[in-house]
Amino acid sequence: MKQWADYFHTLGFEYTYLGVKHTKGEAAGDVKELEAIVSACTKCKLHAGRTQTVFGTGDIEARLVFVGEAPGADEDRQGEPFVGRAGQLLTRMIGAMGLSREQVYICNILKCRPPGNRDPEPEEADACIGYLIRQLELIQPEVIVALGRVSSQVLTGSAEPISKMRGHWYAYRGIPVMPTFHPSFLLRQPGKKREAWEDLQEVMRRLGLPLPASS
Numbered sequence: 627m628k629q630w631a632d633y634f635h636t637l638g639f640e641y642t643y644l645g646v647k648h649t650k651g652e653a654a655g656d657v658k659e660l661e662a663i664v665s666a667c668t669k670c671k672l673h674a675g676r677t678q679t680v681f682g683t684g685d686i687e688a689r690l691v692f693v694g695e696a697p698g699a700d701e702d703r704q705g706e707p708f709v710g711r712a713g714q715l716l717t718r719m720i721g722a723m724g725l726s727r728e729q730v731y732i733c734n735i736l737k738c739r740p741p742g743n744r745d746p747e748p749e750e751a752d753a754c755i756g757y758l759i760r761q762l763e764l765i766q767p768e769v770i771v772a773l774g775r776v777s778s779q780v781l782t783g784s785a786e787p788i789s790k791m792r793g794h795w796y797a798y799r800g801i802p803v804m805p806t807f808h809p810s811f812l813l814r815q816p817g818k819k820r821e822a823w824e825d826l827q828e829v830m831r832r833l834g835l836p837l838p839a840s841s
């Protein structure tokens with residue numbers, strides 16, 4: 627299968643080691659306007675199977691944004707990202723950082739659910755990426771946490787597996803990006819939670835948040 631980095635390069639996206647310069651964006655003037663545009667989107671085939679779009683949730687002036695790959699069944703039903711079991715774990719991870727879901731912003735690469743929770747296809751990500759680009763332009767976070775392989779590879783342009791990327795800083799348009807494991811993976815592999823927590827502590831250091839006494 628074609629690597630994400632190669633694929634996006636063919637679409638005219640420019641990547642550097644330290645970041646990625648996407649060439650496409652949307653023109654919405656604020657987050658609410660962008661959400662309304664997304665809710666009516668039919669740019670890729672995923673619109674046909676969705677209950678509703680899943681745009682994003684949290685503080686639109688957040689210092690920290692979490693980006694996953696796509697909504698699942700629970701998210702499709704409720705219209706909010708990360709609300710199933712993986713979402714509950716993400717909420718606990720955010721809480722361990724001394725933050726709440728309301729203090730951060732959470733969204734996905736894709737705004738509609740792929741059938742059967744399969745991985746996003748590159749063409750779907752290409753159709754949808756402009757919305758995420760504009761979301762991030764409007765929110766202007768200080769740090770992005772990329773959850774899982776797809777989000778990490780799309781945001782950084784790297785073709786490395788997530789096991790190699792996690793724990794290392796990348797950048798997206800000058801914004802530091804920390805790739806880490808997706809909460810769904812952590813539910814299947816709880817032994818990896820320690821590494822994910824190390825990644826989040828790196829983020830806390832970057833944001834100047836107080837670390838737990840034992841760290």
Ligand code: SF4
Nearest residue numbers: 667670673738753754
């Ligand atoms: S996944 Fe994105 S591009 Fe595709 S229909 Fe939904 S909002 Fe539009």
